[in-house]
Amino acid sequence: MNFEFDAQTDQMCATIADFARNRLAGPDAFEPDGFRRRWRLVGEQGALGTVVPSAYGGLGQGAVTAAAIMEALGYGCMDTGFVFSLGAHVFACLTPIVEFGTEEQKQRWLPLLCSGKRIAAxxxxxxxxxxxxxxxxxxxxxxxxxxxxxxxxxxxxxxxxxxxxxxxxxxxxxxxxxxxxxxxxxxxxxxxxxxxxxxxxxxxxxxxxxxxxxxxxxxxxxxxxxxxxxxxVFRTSMAWERTCLFALYLGTMRRVLETSIAYANERQQFGTAIGGFQAVSHRIVDMAVRLETARLMLYRAAWGLDRGSTDEVAPALAKLAVSEAAVQAGLDAVQIQGGLGVLHGQAETALRDALPARIFSGTNEIQKNNIARALGLGGRSPRSRA
Known part of the structure; x- marks a missing residue:
């Protein structure tokens, strides 16, 4: 087992996170022209073509690298909705064309979709x-x-x-x-x-x-x-989406964890930083545990995709773990900041952006049904996790 990215991937993720932080800030209200401008910038960085072969304008990378780039985008970009749209474009639209498209379809659409000149739904x-x-x-x-x-x-x-x-x-x-x-x-x-x-x-x-x-x-x-x-086509897109798209929430949770630690060390009550109070420090430790657990499950699912695994349980587990951890991270961040947490800002935004994660790509209840079926519950024989 190797739990580290290679140097090239590390450098790529650092570059993407810095780019997202400085170039992808969104406006207060949705604006189509600004959306497309930022979209083209992401295409110029190559982040829309991660899983597309180089012959069609992509980077030709696998699921692990694609997930790492999504995590970097989620960490650097405060506009989680924009990053979500990027992920839906890549994993629900480009991967089916790569997997099932004719040569003519690939030649026509993939270069445009990788470059950011076109957007898919x-x-x-x-x-x-x-x-x-x-x-x-x-x-x-x-x-x-x-x-x-x-x-x-x-x-x-x-x-x-x-x-x-x-x-x-x-x-x-x-x-x-x-x-x-x-x-x-x-x-x-x-x-x-x-x-x-x-x-x-x-x-x-x-x-x-x-x-x-x-x-x-x-x-x-x-x-x-x-x-x-x-x-x-549907199953392929869902396997990639439930794994790689959800990596954006790993980046969001990492950012929220860091800001929560900084706030807990700065905020003074009763003559001391609130990070010294066990109720606060343990809450932050729990945030870190959930993040690391979800991260391991997601990259294990991505590792399986790269090896051609047909296991549907790993993506379901990853989606379930990441979405639940993201919602709880938002709740924890709000609680740590108290009154400030319910004002407009990073904590409440993280919570609102995490709530849909329990619904899209198959509700968490559906994921549990799929996992239960694979475990042999309900009178069914357990399925092999190849």
Whole structure:
């Protein structure tokens, strides 16, 4: 076992964290032009192409390095919502194209998506199909050399600014895992419309909205993977997202831990720094323990991805551990700062930005169901964790 990054990765992460700290600060209110400007800056740094082969404009790195870069972005950038959008773009959109795209699709989209000149969104969730992805109602009907898409998608990250959409549809309703098919759909395609941007409790810097398809005609050449192969695309994107995207919260937690230590050493009560009070110091120690535990679980899952593991438990465990630790870190930071913690600032922002982590990429309850099933609970045989 080796728990250290190589020197090149360490230097890359330090550079990315410094860049994020100095160049990616977000405005108080979402502004599309500013969002795209910062997005292009990230592309110029190479951070959007971490897992994309160099032949298509990427860095050709694996999951461990990709997670390390996300952690550095989360540590350096105060706009966690913006970093979340970057992660959704890379792991829910680029990785499926890398894994399942035709050569023509890769040549057309990957260089643009790596460079930051284009932004991608992955349309999965629907009003009646969130955790139950196999019940999605968005249909794709074959008509000659094209498919006609009809349906509604909700909670679609990046959709208000997206140039291209990865769209999950049902080509054979009731067909289970073999009834779903994925498409690459360009923004501006007739019949594709994006709704009003959501106002959310957290991750304000990540633009999110509904996406509607009304007789949206897509050439068969834009199908991603084979017909009926959409569930494989979905599983691949979720494995990468539940592992590498969540590394951004490791960076956020590290930053919150450092500011909590600094505050506890500076804040005086009863003639001494509050960091000397056991109730405060133990809370901070617990923050450190949860961070290190979650970090080990996430990088173990990333290590498995790099080795071609099909284990679905490790990403589920990582997502569960990191999201719960991030929420608790926000609560602890607020408590340590007392009255200041409930004012607008880093502590309350960290808490609000962490709350959605329990929901997206499959709720934590769903992760526990998946883990329980793999353990053989409910009368099922335990699954091998290859």
């Amino acid at each position: 992955h349309c999965i969730t629907e009003p009646e199909a969130g955790s139950d992805a196999l019940s999605m109602r968005t249909r794709a009907e074959r008509r000659g050399d094209a498919y006609v898409l009809n349906g509604d998608k909700s909670f679609t990250t990046n959709s208000p600014v997206a140039d291209v959409f990865i769209v999950q549809t049902a080509t054979r309703p009731g067909g289970g895992c073999f009834g779903l098919t994925s498409f690459v759909v360009e923004a501006g395609t007739p019949g594709l419309t994006v709704g009003k941007r959501y106002e959310k409790v957290g991750l304000d810097g990540s633009p999110t909205a509904d996406v509607h398809f009304d007789d949206c005609t897509v050439p068969a050449s834009q199908m991603l993977g084979p017909e009926g192969g959409g569930f494989g």
